Amino acid sequence: MADRLSCMSASGSVYHELDGPRREIRLLAIHPSRDLAAQVQCSLEVVSLDDDPVFEALSYAWGDATLNHEILVNCGVFHTTGSAGSALQALRSQDNRRVLWIDAICINQSNLIERSDQVKLMGSIYGTAKTVRVWLGIEELEDIGVLDVFKALTSLQGASDTFKSVTEPNEHILAKMCHFLGRSWWQRFWVVQEVALGQHVVFQLGVESIEFHELLLAHRICTAYFGGKYSTNSYSRAIRIFMTAFDNIEVLDLVHHICVVNKISMDPRMERYAIMLWTAIANILRVRKTTDDRDRMYALFGLLPPGFVRRTKMNSSYSSTPEQIFIDVTYHIISSSKSRMMFNYLDGPRIPLVSRSHSGLPSWVPDWRTDPANELEGSTFRVERDVIFSASGDSAFSLKRLSSNTLCLQGIFIDIVLQCFRSESRCQNDSHENYSYAFWREKWASFQNLPLNKAMSQSYLPGMNADAAFRKTVLLDCEPNLGAGKGHKRLTAEDSEEMFRVHELFMQSEYEHKSDAQNFSGADLRRLSYMKDCVRDRSFVITTSGLMGMAQGYPEPGDHIFAVAGNSHPVILRPSEFYADTWLAVGECHVTGLMYGEIMPHKKHFSDLQQNLYARSEVQNIKGGRRNPRWEEVSAKPDDPWEWLLVE
Secondary structure (H helix, E strand, O other), X not given: OHHHHOOOOOOOOOOOOOOOOOOEEEEEEEOXXXXXXXXXXXXXXXXXXXXXXXXXXXXXXXXXXXXXXXXXXXXXXXXXXXXXXXXHHHHOOOOOOEEEEOHHHHOOOOOHHHHHHHHHOXXXXXXXXXXXXXXXXXXXXXHOOHHHHHHHOOOHHHHHHHHOOOOOOXXXXXXXXXXXXXXXXXXXXXXXXXXXXXXXXXEEEOOEEEEHHHHHHHHHHHHHHHOOHHHOOOOOHHHHHHHHHHOHHHHHHHHHHHHHHHHHOOOHHHHHHHHHHHHHHHHHHHHOEOOOOOHHHHHHHOOOOHHHHHHHXXXXXXXXXXXXXXXXXXXXXXXXXXXXXXXXXXXXXOOOHHHHHHHOOOOOOOOOOOOOOOHHHOOOHHHHHHHHOOOOOOOOOOOEEEHHHEEEEEEEEEEEEEEEEEHHHOXXXXXXXXXXXXXXXXXXHHHOOOOHHHHOOOEEEOOXXXXXXXXXXXXXXXXXXXXXXXXXEEOOHHHHHHHHHHHHHHHXXXXXXXXXXXXXXXXXXXXXXXXXXXXOOOEEEEEOOOOEEEEOOOOOOOOXXXXXXXXXXXXXXXXXXXXXXXXXXXXXXXXXXXXXXXXXXXXXXXXXXXXXXXXXXHHHOOOOOEOOHHHHHOOXXXXXXOEEEEEO
8 A cells, every 4th residue: 555655656647556346546635734825735545435434525617627737646746627726725724634535636537447437436435425525616706705695595584684675686695696506516417416425515615615404495495485486477587597596406405315215215116216206307407517428327327226226237338429328328217217207308309300310319318418308397296297197007017128229118009199289389488378278278179160168168088078178188187285295196176276266367467567466375376386387398289089188398290199008198109201110209298088097998999099090091101111120029919909119
């Protein structure tokens, strides 16, 4: 060990080979100095994580790579770029050594094998550290006093004193907090894992610091203080911008929740819950930045349940392409979660799905390099709906992976999309759900060839009033839980009426610019917020037989809807232009009247409908004519009424 702590080797390298089986890492010891302007002097030490070393782990944004800081490491000159140098300068103690783990220095960045091996240890490194210290940078003029503001927000009285007025808030204070939340660290991908795994997390700005739990409490107090109204026009634009940025804290806490579940539970149901929650969070975090696209998966892979990681036998290898990593991770997530929830986060088809081939990804794999798709499906909403609905009944989950990254699913035909209407096409302002509801209601009524006042009183399906069916559809047959607990539950007729009553009152007050919208109860505001989320980034779908649905992704007329074995939601697939009976994934959907296994007792009806539709020339013309060679890999036909679906 002694030679490993000595000065630079004759070759000029400060790095020596690490012992992988011993889980060795390097730690950087910063030597103390009372001269604040003195050059930083450090030494690299090799330790084993199995020996429970005591150290702090630094979480930071690399910053400007052109900025060069010269420090001394093991008696030799070492050049570090970005913000690492300023962090070391600020964190240096006057009297005692300070021991840190900092990736830019403790990992030999030029050694790809070592990088891959150390990435596998990232979870253990940040989980072992006595403190994860988030370095946000040097304090600037705009930052003076900002941490005191956040600390004041940890009480309702502090929030009231800080904001004074919700319609005309202190713009200077809001600008200061937005500047803090706009620092580059908040956009970095790796920091999510780093903070979530930390036992004790401290945010440091210059010489000032604040605990993570203080920021989290401040966010919760602000959310309670504003009552969720910051998503409407009742409050100033400045407050809405601030709270949207502040929501990053909630995302970090959600990821931390996954880590807690992984540690305390070996229950397969909890593992599935953690994997599904991971899927939603991974989509939200697509907006964050990485220097290497492969890190988009590796940065989050350590947050998955340990049993899942072991079963996949996936290794963090920088010799793989980003596309292959995206494909492998997506497949294992679908397989282990026993859900096609991942289909909600596909990127297309804003352009034809076949045009996605330039990305090197099959249609069922999200391109994690693009901005989030259907971001409002984030958090726990889709995970909660998985418990509420069971469109495929009690059927067992089925998934096969064929060659050329083709998936083989079991499905039952439901219908073909006849018309679809995207909410964003109507209005872009904060009240556009009102226009969408009215527009969709009108379209569905006209489709039935009935006057509007009669259409909504007709039967939709046996035992279901058409107006009630429409409301169930646009509310996704769910409602926010207004009790002590959070989350959502199955919609009741009474709450459906109440939601639309509150919605109409609110829209009227918005239209007339009345300030009394602020006096709505917290329960009413949760209803309004939920209704907004139901509409945004979704499409209202009408099928050939008059079924209504709400769809994720970008469905088009001619897309097919299937119940897929083991999935809680129906899935929309688009016929391939090249192969017959081959499909491209579009997304999941909600089909009113078929979300609780109703398709199984009526399977003959849907089989007859499929035969009639498939006999039509217009349906035949949208399908490819060639036989997919992947069919040679498929076994005998599945049990009736299921059919194989090849998805490429």
